[in-house]
Amino acid sequence: MLTDKQKELISQASLDLNSLGEKVFCKLCENPETLNTVTEEELANFLKIASAVYHGGDPIISDDDYDFIYLAALKRINPNHPWLHTVEPEPAFAGKTVDLPVMMLSTDKAYSRDEVERWAARIEKAAEELGKNFADLQFKITPKLDGYAAYDDGRMLYTRGDGRKGQDISRVFERGLQVANQGRRGLGAGEIVVSRSYFDRNLADFFDNPRNFQASVIKEKELDEHAQQAIEDHAAVFYPFALLPAWTGSWAELIADFEGHVKTIWHKVDYDVDGVILEIADEELKTYLGATRHHHRWQLAYKENLETAEVRILQVVPQTSRSGRITPVAELEPTRLSGALLSRATAHHYKMVVDKGIGPGALIRLARSGEVIPKIEAVINPAEPDIPEACPSCGHALIWDNDYLLCPNNLACPAQISNSMEHFFRVLKNNDGFGAATIKRLYEHGIRRVDQIYALDAEQFENMGFGPKQSQNLVDQLLRSRREAVEDWRFLAAFGVFRMGLGNCERLLAHHPLQNIFQLSEADIVAIEGFAEKTAATIIDGFKSIRKLFDDLIGLGFNIQASQTLAGENTHPLTGKTLVFTGTLHSGSRDELSKQAKAKGAKVGSSVSAKTDYLVAGDNVGANKTNTAREKGVTVISEAEFLALLHGDGQ
Numbered sequence: 001m002l003t004d005k006q007k008e009l010i011s012q013a014s015l016d017l018n019s020l021g022e023k024v025f026c027k028l029c030e031n032p033e034t035l036n037t038v039t040e041e042e043l044a045n046f047l048k049i050a051s052a053v054y055h056g057g058d059p060i061i062s063d064d065d066y067d068f069i070y071l072a073a074l075k076r077i078n079p080n081h082p083w084l085h086t087v088e089p090e091p092a093f094a095g096k097t098v099d100l101p102v103m104m105l106s107t108d109k110a111y112s113r114d115e116v117e118r119w120a121a122r123i124e125k126a127a128e129e130l131g132k133n134f135a136d137l138q139f140k141i142t143p144k145l146d147g148y149a150a151y152d153d154g155r156m157l158y159t160r161g162d163g164r165k166g167q168d169i170s171r172v173f174e175r176g177l178q179v180a181n182q183g184r185r186g187l188g189a190g191e192i193v194v195s196r197s198y199f200d201r202n203l204a205d206f207f208d209n210p211r212n213f214q215a216s217v218i219k220e221k222e223l224d225e226h227a228q229q230a231i232e233d234h235a236a237v238f239y240p241f242a243l244l245p246a247w248t249g250s251w252a253e254l255i256a257d258f259e260g261h262v263k264t265i266w267h268k269v270d271y272d273v274d275g276v277i278l279e280i281a282d283e284e285l286k287t288y289l290g291a292t293r294h295h296h297r298w299q300l301a302y303k304e305n306l307e308t309a310e311v312r313i314l315q316v317v318p319q320t321s322r323s324g325r326i327t328p329v330a331e332l333e334p335t336r337l338s339g340a341l342l343s344r345a346t347a348h349h350y351k352m353v354v355d356k357g358i359g360p361g362a363l364i365r366l367a368r369s370g371e372v373i374p375k376i377e378a379v380i381n382p383a384e385p386d387i388p389e390a391c392p393s394c395g396h397a398l399i400w401d402n403d404y405l406l407c408p409n410n411l412a413c414p415a416q417i418s419n420s421m422e423h424f425f426r427v428l429k430n431n432d433g434f435g436a437a438t439i440k441r442l443y444e445h446g447i448r449r450v451d452q453i454y455a456l457d458a459e460q461f462e463n464m465g466f467g468p469k470q471s472q473n474l475v476d477q478l479l480r481s482r483r484e485a486v487e488d489w490r491f492l493a494a495f496g497v498f499r500m501g502l503g504n505c506e507r508l509l510a511h512h513p514l515q516n517i518f519q520l521s522e523a524d525i526v527a528i529e530g531f532a533e534k535t536a537a538t539i540i541d542g543f544k545s546i547r548k549l550f551d552d553l554i555g556l557g558f559n560i561q562a563s564q565t566l567a568g569e570n571t572h573p574l575t576g577k578t579l580v581f582t583g584t585l586h587s588g589s590r591d592e593l594s595k596q597a598k599a600k601g602a603k604v605g606s607s608v609s610a611k612t613d614y615l616v617a618g619d620n621v622g623a624n625k626t627n628t629a630r631e632k633g634v635t636v637i638s639e640a641e642f643l644a645l646l647h648g649d650g651q
């Protein structure tokens with residue numbers, strides 16, 4: 001969906017996005033003539049607009065499509081076009097720009113092994129010119145983080161800007177952003193990134209994509225509460241490239257298993273990665289090679305997949321998930337894409353299958369993520385879909401629940417029961433013996449509930465066909481999973497109550513102790529930030545349905561750690577309050593006082609909003625600031641008053 005601003009931008013450039021898109025995407029590679037119908041300026045304008053909205057956090061096309069137009073189209077028509085030789089400018093914040101301590105450039109890109117080899121040949125030539133032995137050179141591979149580029153000189157954090165001048169965004173550190181990997185400040189270039197799994201779990205409902213989220217972390221205006229939380233959870237960090245996991249070795253070692261090294265490094269971090277960076281480690285040679293206006297010659301980004309995969313669907317197979325929702329899984333004509341052979345893709349839900357015509361014989365375009373199971377991006381030629389009437393696992397008649405087909409037989413549906421048991425162990429995370437295969441066998445031997453699993457001894461496991469060693473191992477794991485400390489919110493999330501993932505469990509248990517969850521009213525839940533009325537009713541129903549299992553498992557004696565804010569009987573006066581510090585403080589640094597307040601369950605914001613409870617005003621705070629805060633209904637307190645609250649009662 002384009003915003004009005006984006007549409008305006010696009011129309012300003014008097015460019016018909018659709019017709020250009022068609023011209024560019026329609027198999028440019030196979031049919032270069034189509035290029036003749038697009039002018040160089042049209043292409044460059046299109047790229048400029050795409051780049052502007054992309055850097056603002058709302059891309060209108062995928063990176064692959066962008067690179068496709070950039071390289072396969074513009075570079076082919078005119079390799080000297082200025083757009084190809086500048087660092088793409090970022091949108092500026094208000095305020096002045098500052099000179100960057102070093103130039104921050106873009107990277108040259110390669111999409112094939114051939115291009116990598118051509119780059120290495122240029123390195124080899126330069127090495128010879130310097131009298132160095134190419135065989136001795138060390139190459140380094142690091143994951144190419146797809147975050148927000150920045151430079152930390154220890155004093156200030158800069159945006160990349162236009163590569164020469166950036167802007168001061170040190171505010172992100174004041175907001176509590178940490179350096180990844182327990183790193184210190186001042187490690188140079190890096191990126192602000194957010195953990196992929198955390199994003200999917202806790203942020204996906206609030207931000208369209210990680211880029212959107214990163215942009216919000218940097219923005220001057222008040223930080224979104226979910227973004228603040230992600231910072232506090234250390235899920236969003238500044239990751240200096242110097243601390244990235246890396247592979248190093250000679251060229252010979254590199255090409256001996258190029259795919260293998262690339263793949264390993266690509267998947268080393270839980271952040272969005274859009275390729276790997278290859279570079280040489282020799283400083284003298286790096287200086288000798290230098291840079292163009294656009295990129296360093298000693299560095300190369302290797303990306304995969306410039307191909308468009310149009311694939312035919314063989315059939316769409318329904319799969320019952322833990323919650324009873326039926327996931328449509330499309331089986332495909334096996335297709336090579338980004339170096340992997342794909343044969344399956346998922347559609348979001350059956351409504352999409354019906355609306356888009358995702359049936360046997362349909363021609364689809366795959367999202368070229370090259371990771372896990374790809375998603376269906378677009379349907380090119382629809383076909384009559386098959387809509388299942390019965391659950392593939394238990395045969396019960398399916399019902400529609402909004403966009404989803406649902407098997408309502410949750411008490412007796414094998415898929416739902418097995419998937420729920422598997423979910424429990426996966427979320428608990430302190431064991432690794434209870435994956436799909438183990439659970440399947442247990443199910444075949446009549447096991448239906450997690451507490452039954454905990455009751456099994458080694459002999460019983462053996463009787464179900466597990467080997468003696470594995471049986472003992474399973475028993476040990478079960479014991480360990482009860483002994484090892486587990487956070488109360490993780491334990492609760494393991495039950496898989498609808499709408500109660502890790503994030504929501506953590507939020508709920510910051511306000512109510514675990515043993516009280518069955519007494520909660522809708523009002524109690526709605527009172528907690530982040531819970532809507534509709535959700536509250538569902539959650540209460542969900543809790544009811546797990547009550548028996550919950551009590552039985554608690555009876556087994558798990559080592560459950562209560563959430564910190566509820567450690568004391570009485571809640572502390574700062575618990576659940578949002579504070580903002582301003583002015584000069586005397587009893588400790590802002591950081592230290594924030595930490596102490598957070599330890600009592602308070603949230604610390606960076607600027608005052610209607611949600612702020614207290615503005616703690618130190619010395620030298622203008623009347624303007626305190627008055628504005630009061631107008632928003634915020635209580636302004638002195639540092640002494642804050643300390644009284646902090647150390648007052650509640651201990």
Ligand SMILES: NC(=O)c1ccc[n+]([C@@H]2O[C@H](COP(=O)([O-])OP(=O)(O)OC[C@H]3O[C@@H](n4cnc5c(N)ncnc54)[C@H](O)[C@@H]3O)[C@@H](O)[C@H]2O)c1
Nearest residue numbers: 050051054059061062063066106107142143144145149277
């Ligand atoms: N979807 C769109 O509409 C759209 C629009 C514009 C740009 N883009 C994307 O952005 C790209 C161009 O952006 P760019 O100019 O930032 O170039 P780039 O994506 O090639 O990245 C260069 C940057 O990579 C970063 N980087 C990440 N990991 C690194 C590592 N391990 N070592 C060194 N550097 C590392 C650095 O910050 C450097 O500034 C395009 O190729 C495209 O993929 C997409």
Ligand SMILES: [Zn+2]
Nearest residue numbers: 391394407413
């Ligand atoms: Zn079923």
